[in-house]
């Protein structure tokens with residue numbers, strides 16, 4: 068029986084300064100249109116995958132930028148690379164390439180990706 | 182030729198443009214400015230949005246506008262008393278001059294929101310919390326430094342300081358601080374190329390000519406970062422770094438970040454000089470405390486007082502382009518009025 072509920076729970080706060088933003092930097096360097104995202108959610112609304120399962124490209128974008136990469140790594144595989152998102156993006160973000168680059172970045176150990 | 186004596190109160194962009202236009206139409210104009218110099222706030226700015234020109238080009242234009250035989254400039258004074266009768270104002274300045282005028286234009290501009298009123302942001306408490314106006318002064322001096330002389334590498338820009346904030350007593354939007362933030366963010370990057378700049382915003386209000394384009398450019402060419410969330414508090418660490426408390430509303434979680442410098446986008450408020458004129462002339466003000474124009478659509482220069490017209494940012498936050506247009510419209514209204522009232 069557990070008497071004392073001591074356990075370490077990760078704080079909810081985004082620790083921006085300590086978070087590792089190397090994946091986002093890798094994407095920035097190879098696909099500058101990543102900077103242009105204004106988080107409108109158009110891509111997520113039209114997403115083929117997102118209509119069936121919990122998956123938002125907009126959310127993945129912001130999590131990458133904040134260095135919250137754990138969730139992205141698991142989630143990004145849900146994308147089917149259909150490219151519909153890039154058809155609706157008002158800022159001309161090359162969304163498909165960003166997904167490809169993120170996947171690639173997760174495989175590069177020097178990026179200290181999770 | 183139509184003639185008339187017009188007193189213009191306030192020698193900023195609006196007052197100077199009105200004076201210049203009226204003088205060229207044959208009116209005799211007295212321009213009254215409380216400071217010893219004309220130009221108003223624009224004299225304090227360095228480079229201007231949307232095209233990043235030097236503000237000197239605009240003030241030089243305004244100086245040429247008021248360089249006219251029909252204009253008498255009275256600087257360093259304001260209006261102390263006023264009487265109106267038989268369609269003539271008798272206006273006394275506080276240095277003892279008495280003027281008679283067929284029409285008056287009030288162009289008393291705005292005051293910058295005093296950021297110390299938003300105590301939780303630490304202006305006047307922490308060393309490296311400055312305002313947008315302070316940053317313009319730094320740009321003019323050519324150096325962006327912390328108080329200890331070091332160069333800031335991580336800079337936060339806080340939008341909506343004293344605007345859109347019931348707690349500050351102002352529920353309106355100051356309209357041009359979003360674009361000022363974006364402009365200043367890019368200029369910071371030009372001064373300190375490896376700096377990281379973060380804008381904390383509630384909404385990006387980019388509703389002016391070239392604003393959205395500038396916003397896009399700031400992302401594309403300068404890598405400015407935008408975080409959606411209202412900064413609730415600023416703190417300081419032992420080693421004099423600033424900490425912001427904010428929710429990253431697009432992630433839906435609180436965010437913690439240390440910064441070397443914070444720039445507050447102070448809003449625009451009705452000026453004290455304007456409040457004084459409201460009392461003297463019996464002018465109506467709106468809920469936002471700026472002068473209330475007679476009609477929102479077709480009477481934005483007319484006031485509730487006969488023969489008294491309004492020009493520029495004393496009626497609402499405005500950029501220079503809008504101020505000049507509004508001032509020209511005020512001059513046209515005055516000319517129409519004088520023509521109709523032709524004695």
Ligand SMILES: Cc1cc2nc3c(=O)[nH]c(=O)nc-3n(C[C@H](O)[C@H](O)[C@H](O)COP(=O)(O)OP(=O)(O)OC[C@H]3O[C@@H](n4cnc5c(N)ncnc54)[C@H](O)[C@@H]3O)c2cc1C
Pocket residue numbers: 190191192193194195196213214215216219220221222223226228229230231258259260288289290291292293313314357361447448449452453454455457458492493494495499500501502504
């Ligand atoms: C931080 C900041 C940056 C900005 N940058 C830009 C920019 O880059 N581009 C742009 O287009 N716009 C910019 N603006 C807006 C610009 O400053 C205004 O559009 C402009 O100053 C409005 O001119 P005005 O004559 O209405 O008011 P003001 O500039 O406020 O001038 C009013 C004048 O009236 C005088 N006065 C007041 N009361 C009295 C009185 N009772 N008697 C006599 N005189 C009086 C004042 O001393 C002042 O000289 C900026 C604003 C801010 C806050």
Ligand code: SF4
Pocket residue numbers: 110113114115116117124145146147148149150151152153162163
């Ligand atoms: S490419 Fe991926 S993210 Fe884009 S719409 Fe298709 S499934 Fe969704």
Ligand code: SF4
Pocket residue numbers: 103104105106107108109110111124125128155156157158159160162
């Ligand atoms: S549609 Fe484009 S701008 Fe909108 S969230 Fe998606 S990538 Fe960003």
Ligand code: SF4
Pocket residue numbers: 340341342344345353354355356357358359360384385386446448
């Ligand atoms: S222009 Fe932008 S920063 Fe200024 S009050 Fe409006 S929303 Fe806030």
